[in-house]
Amino acid sequence: MVQTRTAYRTCPLCEATCGLELTLDGRELLRVRGDKEDVFSHGYICPKAVALVDLERDPDVIRTPLVREGDRFREASWDEAFELLDAGLRPVIDAQGPNAVAVYLGNPNVHNMAGLLYNRVLLLALGTSNLYTATSVDQMPKQVSSAYMFGTGLSVAVPDVDRTDHMVILGANPLASNGSLFTAPDLPGRLRAVRKRGGKLVVIDPRRTQTADVADEHHFIVPGTDAHLLFAIVHTLFVEGLVAPGRLAEHTVGIDLVRTLAEPFTPEAVSPVCGIASSEIQRMAREIAAAPRAAIYGRIGTCTQEFGTLASWLVDVVNVLTGNLDREGGAMFPTPAAGSPNTSGTPGVGRGAHFGRRRSRTHDFPEHFGEFPVAHLADEILTPGDGQVRALITIAGNPAASTPDAGRLARALDDLDFMVAVDIYLNQTTRHADVVLPGQSTLTRGHYDVAFAALACRNVANYSPPSLDLADGEMNEWEVLLRLAAICAGQGAHANIESLDELAARQVLDRGLKSPATPAKGIEEDAAWKMLAGRRGPERMLDIMLRTGPFGDGFGVRPDGLSLEMLERNPHGVDLGPMVPRIPEVLRTPSGKIELAPQPIVDDVERLRASLSRRRNGELVLVGRRQLRSNNSWMHNLPTLAGGSNRCTVHVHPDDAARLGIEAGKHAQVTSSAGSVEVEVEVTDSVMPGVISIPHGWGLDGDGVRARVGAADPGVNSNVLAPSDLIDPLSGNAVLNGIPVTLAPA
Ligand SMILES: Nc1nc2c(c(=O)[nH]1)N[C@H]1C(S)=C(S)[C@@H](COP(=O)(O)OP(=O)(O)OC[C@H]3O[C@@H](n4cnc5c(=O)[nH]c(N)nc54)[C@H](O)[C@@H]3O)O[C@H]1N2
Ligand SMILES: Nc1nc2c(c(=O)[nH]1)N[C@H]1C(S)=C(S)[C@@H](COP(=O)(O)OP(=O)(O)OC[C@H]3O[C@@H](n4cnc5c(=O)[nH]c(N)nc54)[C@H](O)[C@@H]3O)O[C@H]1N2
Ligand code: SF4
Ligand SMILES: [Mo]
Numbered sequence: 001m002v003q004t005r006t007a008y009r010t011c012p013l014c015e016a017t018c019g020l021e022l023t024l025d026g027r028e029l030l031r032v033r034g035d036k037e038d039v040f041s042h043g044y045i046c047p048k049a050v051a052l053v054d055l056e057r058d059p060d061v062i063r064t065p066l067v068r069e070g071d072r073f074r075e076a077s078w079d080e081a082f083e084l085l086d087a088g089l090r091p092v093i094d095a096q097g098p099n100a101v102a103v104y105l106g107n108p109n110v111h112n113m114a115g116l117l118y119n120r121v122l123l124l125a126l127g128t129s130n131l132y133t134a135t136s137v138d139q140m141p142k143q144v145s146s147a148y149m150f151g152t153g154l155s156v157a158v159p160d161v162d163r164t165d166h167m168v169i170l171g172a173n174p175l176a177s178n179g180s181l182f183t184a185p186d187l188p189g190r191l192r193a194v195r196k197r198g199g200k201l202v203v204i205d206p207r208r209t210q211t212a213d214v215a216d217e218h219h220f221i222v223p224g225t226d227a228h229l230l231f232a233i234v235h236t237l238f239v240e241g242l243v244a245p246g247r248l249a250e251h252t253v254g255i256d257l258v259r260t261l262a263e264p265f266t267p268e269a270v271s272p273v274c275g276i277a278s279s280e281i282q283r284m285a286r287e288i289a290a291a292p293r294a295a296i297y298g299r300i301g302t303c304t305q306e307f308g309t310l311a312s313w314l315v316d317v318v319n320v321l322t323g324n325l326d327r328e329g330g331a332m333f334p335t336p337a338a339g340s341p342n343t344s345g346t347p348g349v350g351r352g353a354h355f356g357r358r359r360s361r362t363h364d365f366p367e368h369f370g371e372f373p374v375a376h377l378a379d380e381i382l383t384p385g386d387g388q389v390r391a392l393i394t395i396a397g398n399p400a401a402s403t404p405d406a407g408r409l410a411r412a413l414d415d416l417d418f419m420v421a422v423d424i425y426l427n428q429t430t431r432h433a434d435v436v437l438p439g440q441s442t443l444t445r446g447h448y449d450v451a452f453a454a455l456a457c458r459n460v461a462n463y464s465p466p467s468l469d470l471a472d473g474e475m476n477e478w479e480v481l482l483r484l485a486a487i488c489a490g491q492g493a494h495a496n497i498e499s500l501d502e503l504a505a506r507q508v509l510d511r512g513l514k515s516p517a518t519p520a521k522g523i524e525e526d527a528a529w530k531m532l533a534g535r536r537g538p539e540r541m542l543d544i545m546l547r548t549g550p551f552g553d554g555f556g557v558r559p560d561g562l563s564l565e566m567l568e569r570n571p572h573g574v575d576l577g578p579m580v581p582r583i584p585e586v587l588r589t590p591s592g593k594i595e596l597a598p599q600p601i602v603d604d605v606e607r608l609r610a611s612l613s614r615r616r617n618g619e620l621v622l623v624g625r626r627q628l629r630s631n632n633s634w635m636h637n638l639p640t641l642a643g644g645s646n647r648c649t650v651h652v653h654p655d656d657a658a659r660l661g662i663e664a665g666k667h668a669q670v671t672s673s674a675g676s677v678e679v680e681v682e683v684t685d686s687v688m689p690g691v692i693s694i695p696h697g698w699g700l701d702g703d704g705v706r707a708r709v710g711a712a713d714p715g716v717n718s719n720v721l722a723p724s725d726l727i728d729p730l731s732g733n734a735v736l737n738g739i740p741v742t743l744a745p746a
Contacts, residue, residue: 008035008571009464010449011049012111012442013631016178016185017449018045019462019572020052027468029056029443039573040460041185046178047629047641054638056441060706061424064473066436071703073426073436078475082483082493084435088418089487092391093126099361101488102130102380102389106397107138107632110451112442113538114477115396117450118485121504122393125485129358129367130389132374137403138300139181140733141308144368147353148598149316150333151588152341153369154454156181157316157331159295160579161190161457164329165199166291168284170226170315171301171737175210176626180299183449183456188214190457200291202284204229204276205301206623207651207693208686220688223621223738225274226298227307227608229281230314231265232274236285237321238262244289246323251584254597258317261597261605269612275688289322293329301623305737309730310608313601320596325583332579333586336454337461337552337562338545342586344515350588353598361387365732373732375404375724381412391418393484396439400428401633401699404722404734405674410702422480425634428717431704437484440477443467448542448567461551461562462573463542478537498536505532505540512548519554519561520547528555539564551576604730616690620656622670622721622739623687624696633697636710648698648715649682652743653689657681660743667746670694672739675720678746692743694718696736 007022019038023031032052034043055061065081066073076084092100103123109115123131135143143153150157159167161184172180179187192214194201201215204226212218221229237243238259245252267278288294296318302311316325324330335343341350356366362379365372372380377399380389392413400410406428413419413432421430424439447464449456470476479497486495509528513520520528528547532540543564547553553561567574589595629641636642650670652662662668664683669676670692679694687693699717700710719736726735 007467013048015183018185037572039575044186051638051640062438068434086487086493098127099387101391104394104397105133107134108396117538117541118478118481122485126488131371132377136373137734140731141303142312144731145313151350151352155342159297160332164295166294168202168296170204170298172299173209173211176628183452206688206691219276222275224305226302227310228270229274232267232270232281233285235262235265236282242289243321244323252594257597264609294324295331308728308733326581333582339549340454343550347585349592352589375734378409378412395422398429398633405724406719426706459576463567508541509544518548519552523555622741623693623737625693637707649680651687651693655689657683669744669746672721672741674723677716679716
């Protein structure tokens with residue numbers, strides 16, 4: 001008889017943070033189901049979680065360090081790998097300084113504590129200004145607009161979906177993505193519930209998505225014109241006397257300036273640009289204003305476009321002007337239990353947004369939150385001169401698949417003197433590395449969503465202990481990152497990382513105890529430190545963050561408050577209740593107000609106004625599309641997700657197909673200023689005329705890629721088509737949607 005056991009843990013694969021029930025036989029994962037008792041997800045899961053079984057068994061997953069020998073990789077011991085790293089990185093740092101080593105951090109870092117808590121230790125040790133992350137191909141515009149308006153880049157207002165009467169979704173498809181900057185397990189169910197209780201759901205997207213299919217209303221929009229549309233809504237609110245910020249009025253500055261800025265954006269002027277009738281724009285504005293509780297939400301489609309920051313800002317402008325920001329059923333600020341910049345420091349006031357403390361070498365572009373646009377990474381590698389990037393560390397990232405002008409970046413990787421990747425696959429990016437250090441299985445990690453609790457539509461704290469111990473030869477990813485940090489700091493391949501870890505944890509403790517709002521008032525650092533005895537690594541840091549955070553036990557000051565020990569006793573999570581109004585306490589702007597018209601944003605409005613006269617002249621533009629059974633670039637090798645509806649095709653509207661002589665099932669050539677791909681055609685009226693769509697994350701091929709399932713049906717990398725010179729100037733975010741292209745039969 002098989003002796004199986006059950007373990008519970010939070011799914012690390014997307015932002016929805018669903019609770020999983022695992023069935024294990026020894027070290028073998030047999031089955032994944034939804035955890036019905038999870039306080040947030042109540043049993044919901046999607047097909048990706050089921051595929052964790054495949055991931056655990058995937059023979060292509062890297063489990064041993066790999067080192068390059070000519071064109072091939074061979075397995076190596078950890079010691080040998082770290083010695084080679086020391087020998088490869090140190091000379092670059094010694095000869096050319098730390099800026100010669102660039103770091104790229106990919107998306108999965110945000111889904112695990114190792115990345116979230118230890119990458120910053122590595123970055124501090126290295127001291128490079130060449131930091132790049134997936135943020136600049138994702139949500140940078142929202143973080144920039146949020147920082148300007150509310151004071152921190154993590155002060156992102158989240159739709160209170162469970163209590164709203166009216167929701168407008170721009171540029172997001174949660175029925176495929178399960179939500180982003182909006183943590184809400186079973187978001188599809190929560191959206192359906194809005195309608196069931198008599199509310200209304202409106203979707204604005206150049207594609208008629210699965211989300212549009214379950215909505216009351218869907219409007220096609222010309223890619224890149226959300227800011228125009230939102231400004232026309234703002235215009236309508238003002239001219240029709242519908243501006244009603246209510247309680248927010250006394251906490252907001254800049255409303256009059258927004259009125260002036262909106263003047264040119266009449267519904268009549270905007271309509272031919274965005275493709276939505278002016279009467280419809282007016283109706284949308286009136287319905288948002290009339291709804292007792294409404295929430296406007298924008299995501300990938302509104303960020304990864306030409307006017308990303310303006311569109312992100314205007315989403316919140318509409319929420320403020322209609323009194324829906326910080327109101328139940330509107331867009332609200334979560335209160336994350338493990339702390340965030342808007343629960344620490346002085347409540348209600350702060351330093352606000354400061355960008356451009358450094359500027360990049362090749363583009364003189366300002367840093368945002370310490371990083372530069374990844375669209376410029378290839379230039380930093382390929383442009384000779386002082387400060388040229390000669391080595392690269394990628395951690396859980398696949399920039400050669402996920403970032404603009406991907407073909408050129410892939411070539412740039414070969415130009416490096418040294419490259420190291422911390423990853424679980426040999427893919428488009430890591431195949432270029434000199435040393436690959438394996439990440440660890442999800443099952444051997446402790447897990448807490450430090451990032452997504454700050455974006456969740458309900459306040460929840462949930463810790464998952466490791467479901468399995470490390471096997472022989474495996475290493476915790478946080479320890480790998482500390483080893484790398486020690487090497488970068490010149491301590492060599494065999495440094496004492498326990499003391500490094502202590503140092504890092506002491507800093508977190510120091511900050512936590514000094515925070516004005518902490519419950520740990522009057523607690524001595526040494527006394528607190530003693531209470532952490534027996535913990536190390538991410539768990540120790542998490543315990544500190546929980547105990548000094550807004551719900552914390554304050555190291556004993558509030559005995560029924562949160563600590564890691566308390567979460568360990570609650571394997572299905574602790575529910576901390578719905579979001580609560582937080583204005584003005586949540587603000588960290590110097591004025592202590594919501595900045596509705598921040599100067600850098602005001603300055604960019606002229607660019608938007610000038611674009612009002614632009615006409616499309618039959619031009620085609622490319623947008624992406626996420627697929628339910630995929631995860632960016634890295635789950636294509638899992639048999640249960642491959643095949644079926646998961647196909648890399650270009651969607652073409654029947655009118656465009658007829659006009660261009662394109663046939664369904666045949667291949668077509670898609671060409672932009674950056675590159676060209678040949679891809680199979682699907683003719684469908686789910687895309688608007690003039691728009692074609694290719695999913696991102698495909699193109700898993702090239703010498704050295706190790707992915708038997710994925711490489712059998714590689715598809716094409718749509719980011720070969722994304723020009724690296726198309727960025728949102730306010731944030732540096734890449735334009736991945738609305739790329740001008742031509743289409744011809746192959
Ligand atoms: N055209 C287009 N491009 C896009 C997008 C789009 O919508 N359209 N979306 C953008 C967005 S939103 C994002 S977030 C980026 C993502 O961009 P990236 O983060 O660069 O790419 P991912 O595909 O998420 O790659 C994750 C990498 O992490 C590795 N990995 C997975 N799990 C682990 C682990 O536990 N440990 C370690 N060490 N490694 C692990 C995988 O093997 C893979 O190499 O792509 C962006 N690119
Ligand atoms: N299954 C699955 N789930 C995922 C991921 C995945 O790859 N697969 N990736 C995860 C990640 S990293 C992220 S960031 C989230 C993203 O989550 P979402 O933001 O929901 O991402 P998408 O599904 O790409 O939806 C973006 C939508 O924007 C539309 N769009 C394109 N251009 C424009 C435009 O100019 N204006 C408007 N209004 N719409 C536009 C596209 O047609 C598309 O439907 O998903 C996460 N979840
Ligand atoms: S929706 Fe996201 S968190 Fe939930 S099971 Fe699917 S991948 Fe995991
Ligand atoms: Mo993302």
